[in-house]
Amino acid sequence: MRDFDVAIIGGGVIGSAIARELMRYQLNVAVLEKESDVCVHTSGRNTGMLHAGFLYKPGSLKAKFAVEGNKEFDTVAKELDVPFKRTGKLIVGFTPEDRERLEYFIQRGKINGVIDMELIDRKRMDEIDSSAGGNFAVYCPSSGILDPFIYTIALAENAVNNGAEYFLNTEVIAYERLADDQHLLRTKTGEIFRARWVINSSGLRSAQISEMLGIPGYVIQLVKGEYFVLDKKAGEFAQIPVYPAPTPQFTFDTHATPTVDGNVLVGPNSINVEDGEDYSVSQEGMDGLQESGKKMFKHMKREYYIRTFAGARPKLIDPETGQVQDFVVQRPENTPGIINLVGIESPGLTCALPIARRVVKLLKDKEELTRNPAFNPVRKGIVRFHDKTTQEKARLIQKNPDYGEIVCRCETITRAEIVQALHNPLGVSTVNGVKMRTRASMGRCQGGYCEMRITALIREELGKEIDEVTLTGCGSEMFTGAVKGGMEE
Amino acid sequence: MICQAVIIGGGPAGLAAALRLKECGIEDILILEREPTLGGILRQCIHDGFGLVRFKKSLSGPEYAQRFIDEIEVAGIKYLTECTVIDVTEDKIITAVSKHHGYLEIKAKAVLLTMGCRERTRGALAIPGTRPAGVYTAGVAQSYINLQDVMVGKEIVILGSGDIGLIMARRLTLEGAHVKGVYEILPYPSGLPRNIEQCLNDYDIPLHLSHTVVDIHGQKRLKGVTVARCDESLRPIEGTESFIACDTLILSVGLIPENELSLSAGVKLDSRTRGAFVDEYYQTNVEGIFAAGNVLHVHDLVDFVSLEAEEMAAHVASYLKSGSTSLGNVSVVAGQNVGHVIPQKVCGDSDFTLSLRVRQPMKNVSIVVAQNGQVVFQKKMRKAIPAEMIQAKIKAGKLKPEGDLEVTVQ
Numbered sequence: 016m017r018d019f020d021v022a023i024i025g026g027g028v029i030g031s032a033i034a035r036e037l038m039r040y041q042l043n044v045a046v047l048e049k050e051s052d053v054c055v056h057t058s059g060r061n062t063g064m065l066h067a068g069f070l071y072k073p074g075s076l077k078a079k080f081a082v083e084g085n086k087e088f089d090t091v092a093k094e095l096d097v098p099f100k101r102t103g104k105l106i107v108g109f110t111p112e113d114r115e116r117l118e119y120f121i122q123r124g125k126i127n128g129v130i131d132m133e134l135i136d137r138k139r140m141d142e143i144d145s146s147a148g149g150n151f152a153v154y155c156p157s158s159g160i161l162d163p164f165i166y167t168i169a170l171a172e173n174a175v176n177n178g179a180e181y182f183l184n185t186e187v188i189a190y191e192r193l194a195d196d197q198h199l200l201r202t203k204t205g206e207i208f209r210a211r212w213v214i215n216s217s218g219l220r221s222a223q224i225s226e227m228l229g230i231p232g233y234v235i236q237l238v239k240g241e242y243f244v245l246d247k248k249a250g251e252f253a254q255i256p257v258y259p260a261p262t263p264q265f266t267f268d269t270h271a272t273p274t275v276d277g278n279v280l281v282g283p284n285s286i287n288v289e290d291g292e293d294y295s296v297s298q299e300g301m302d303g304l305q306e307s308g309k310k311m312f313k314h315m316k317r318e319y320y321i322r323t324f325a326g327a328r329p330k331l332i333d334p335e336t337g338q339v340q341d342f343v344v345q346r347p348e349n350t351p352g353i354i355n356l357v358g359i360e361s362p363g364l365t366c367a368l369p370i371a372r373r374v375v376k377l378l379k380d381k382e383e384l385t386r387n388p389a390f391n392p393v394r395k396g397i398v399r400f401h402d403k404t405t406q407e408k409a410r411l412i413q414k415n416p417d418y419g420e421i422v423c424r425c426e427t428i429t430r431a432e433i434v435q436a437l438h439n440p441l442g443v444s445t446v447n448g449v450k451m452r453t454r455a456s457m458g459r460c461q462g463g464y465c466e467m468r469i470t471a472l473i474r475e476e477l478g479k480e481i482d483e484v485t486l487t488g489c490g491s492e493m494f495t496g497a498v499k500g501g502m503e504e
Numbered sequence: 505m506i507c508q509a510v511i512i513g514g515g516p517a518g519l520a521a522a523l524r525l526k527e528c529g530i531e532d533i534l535i536l537e538r539e540p541t542l543g544g545i546l547r548q549c550i551h552d553g554f555g556l557v558r559f560k561k562s563l564s565g566p567e568y569a570q571r572f573i574d575e576i577e578v579a580g581i582k583y584l585t586e587c588t589v590i591d592v593t594e595d596k597i598i599t600a601v602s603k604h605h606g607y608l609e610i611k612a613k614a615v616l617l618t619m620g621c622r623e624r625t626r627g628a629l630a631i632p633g634t635r636p637a638g639v640y641t642a643g644v645a646q647s648y649i650n651l652q653d654v655m656v657g658k659e660i661v662i663l664g665s666g667d668i669g670l671i672m673a674r675r676l677t678l679e680g681a682h683v684k685g686v687y688e689i690l691p692y693p694s695g696l697p698r699n700i701e702q703c704l705n706d707y708d709i710p711l712h713l714s715h716t717v718v719d720i721h722g723q724k725r726l727k728g729v730t731v732a733r734c735d736e737s738l739r740p741i742e743g744t745e746s747f748i749a750c751d752t753l754i755l756s757v758g759l760i761p762e763n764e765l766s767l768s769a770g771v772k773l774d775s776r777t778r779g780a781f782v783d784e785y786y787q788t789n790v791e792g793i794f795a796a797g798n799v800l801h802v803h804d805l806v807d808f809v810s811l812e813a814e815e816m817a818a819h820v821a822s823y824l825k826s827g828s829t830s831l832g833n834v835s836v837v838a839g840q841n842v843g844h845v846i847p848q849k850v851c852g853d854s855d856f857t858l859s860l861r862v863r864q865p866m867k868n869v870s871i872v873v874a875q876n877g878q879v880v881f882q883k884k885m886r887k888a889i890p891a892e893m894i895q896a897k898i899k900a901g902k903l904k905p906e907g908d909l910e911v912t913v914q
Contacts, residue, residue, distance in 0.1 A: 292723065293634070295634040298632045301630055323627065405607070409606060412601060412606045419604070421601060424538075460625065462644070467647050485637065486724075486725075487724065489724075495656070496655050
């Protein structure tokens with residue numbers, strides 16, 4: 016049995032932000048993550064949008080936290096070395112009804128504290144991004160795009176560097192409240208964790224975990240969204256995220272968003288699903304995205320497709336009306352020592368740190384915390400060869416010859432970066448882990464050149480056997496063994 | 505660094521080009537190769553069948569490559585391995601990186617693009633389903649098995665009947681895997697008849713024409729695929745779906761000339777070949793930048809890759825000796841039943857070769873090359889299939905200075 020002050024269930028962007036913020040105090044923190052890495056589900060499967068906060072109901076946590084998270088993100092990105100661009104955003108309209116709704120959102124934005132939105136005509140749109148569809152648009156300059164993998168990883172690594180412990184492949188399956196109001200968590204593999212505080216930040220499973228912790232009654236509707244990833248050649252035409260005018264239900268249909276690395280994401284659609292972890296993409300879904308994507312992005316062409324993916328959002332709904340509810344961030348008095356987060360979906364990425372600070376406050380209200388004088392908010396990422404100037408590149412190779420070996424041809428990722436990714440602070444050793452940390456295999460050849468080099472490096476650098484090399488952790492083994500005649504080891 | 509001729513890629517095209525340049529009297533040659541050894545994709549092609557045209561002998565890929573590598577060594581041609589080119593400019597400045605030589609900038613008089621091709625991926629096809637481990641392109645599977653000695657799976661389905669997929673059907677069978685079938689969306693095979701015979705029929709591996717994979721199952725490792733029959737417009741027919749349990753899906757769904765560096769140099773590409781627009785000297789729209797081999801258009805046999813690269817090298821040599829050559833005025837047009845044709849521009853002052861592919865299998869046909877309604881070349885063939893490249897040698901002086909050259913198959 017391991018003892019901790021705080022056990023966090025779920026190491027996505029929310030759990031990792033909470034862990035990181037808790038490390039500002041002298042606390043022993045454990046993060047229990049079911050998967051082999053930290054951004055396997057909702058945190059890593061989204062548009063990577065830094066929202067401005069105009070869409071959400073005034074007074075809601077979504078509105079308040081989004082505005083707060085948006086304002087501070089330049090500092091956060093610098094502190095944690097997260098790729099981020101404050102691109103602004105266009106929400107485009109075609110019809111008079113669209114215009115009405117857009118005007119409504121400018122007003123709503125003002126109430127929420129998003130003051131710099133304006134309605135612009137086609138001529139202004141062309142100056143901003145001629146690839147955008149639509150006849151007019153709301154321009155919101157404070158929106159931005161970020162790398163959701165690196166942001167989640169950065170929060171987790173910063174938490175670990177400050178003393179938090181991450182337990183990957185650790186699925187909590189049972190809970191018990193002890194007589195002294197401590198909590199016992201049992202995992203699928205038979206480990207036991209005892210903690211004074213338990214925080215539920217389990218995203219897709221937040222309603223089930225909430226019930227397990229003694230807080231029943233939440234209803235989550237899982238909504239799957241499918242995406243196309245387009246080649247960087249298409250990215251040359253995309254300057255700014257382009258969203259359609261919201262639907263009458265205040266949700267967005269398919270949008271086209273450049274990524275921080277220069278690709279374009281087209282999606283998501285919305286499909287209600289039972290299994291939030293089934294990320295299959297359907298033919299109907301892709302056919303739909305092709306059509307709706309064209310309206311937002313004029314260069315939505317087959318020759319630019321490099322990949323599809325899907326994500327799921329856990330929407331908390333009112334079972335009577337079906338209406339989507341605000342985030343739940345609570346510390347119920349009748350379940351002492353539990354902080355419960357339910358229905359954290361979009362704009363969760365933008366809200367992660369504000370939510371984490373709210374959690375810390377809920378904890379501090381009950382218990383005096385001592386500041387951790389050693390806390391360092393700064394985290395350095397892997398130095399990327401591709402982003403450097405000629406002279407810096409030459410210097411990098413001189414200092415470390417591994418920077419002179421290109422492993423991923425499409426994205427120009429070097430051996431030095433792969434090796435750093437393999438020795439990551441979280442101890443992730445999967446092919447996908449390398450991909451999320453470095454971008455290797457995210458290009459147009461989709462690993463055709465680099466995947467075999469990455470799997471070889473996993474064996475070489477981490478001493479893994481052939482059958483221990485996995486794509487996404489246990490069960491996703493890449494190989495079935497050696498060829499006939501075996502291998503000379 | 506300054507160099508007369510820089511060859512990007514030390515595979516079958518680059519090696520053949522280097523040797524011919526040297527024969528033509530060009531001394532200052534540099535081959536840049538990203539792998540630890542020369543040979544390109546041939547290093548992993550351990551099956552035989554290479555060199556039948558050129559050496560009248562069936563060689564393995566490494567044997568074929570070695571014949572050229574030995575000559576390169578004897579001729580003392582310079583090459584750098586583990587050296588990746590990351591940029592080429594219109595002024596022919598090549599940027600390369602290497603762990604041994606650092607960050608290199610080379611100014612070349614002529615650049616020979618011989619980067620070969622890459623495989624089309626699942627993402628480019630947008631096959632629906634999940635994204636588990638166990639989905640490999642044929643070439644990746646080949647490199648795992650032949651270069652790294654690791655097996656990719658046990659129960660195999662192959663999508664696409666391209667030659668590498670066929671070769672891998674046999675290779676995987678020999679390694680003890682069970683290849684359940686090859687599924688091809690077209691009503692005819694994409695690979696060569698000899699590979700259908702030697703790699704599928706000889707091992708009782710079924711080939712299902714007009715079929716494709718419509719769904720991929722399994723969250724972690726592949727659990728199976730759904731296949732369906734396709735109609736004439738290649739769309740899956742509803743109600744014909746069936747599930748096939750497997751742990752591995754091999755994709756052999758086409759090759760794409762690897763032209764990212766060409767694009768950075770301002771080289772214009774033909775949307776049909778996805779290689780450069782070239783004239784009969786294999787020169788691209790950028791003066792002094794030439795292309796040949798699979799980077800120009802995907803070939804059926806490596807022998808033809810080497811031959812094309814040699815032709816290119818001879819023209820590069822005369823370019824280096826006598827200065828600029830001009831892009832011809834006559835456009836070569838792919839007409840009826842012709843998928844694509846190389847080169848796209850000619851002037852016709854010297855002998856040249858047209859390379860083309862037909863759109864669908866045909867019998868008892870004529871290859872007709874005509875200008876302004878005048879036939880300048882005609883060749884009868886008993887059969888023509890898309891899997892095989894067809895060549896037509898056109899004699900000097902046959903062409904008028906004006907008027908498109910139309911290539912048709914009738």
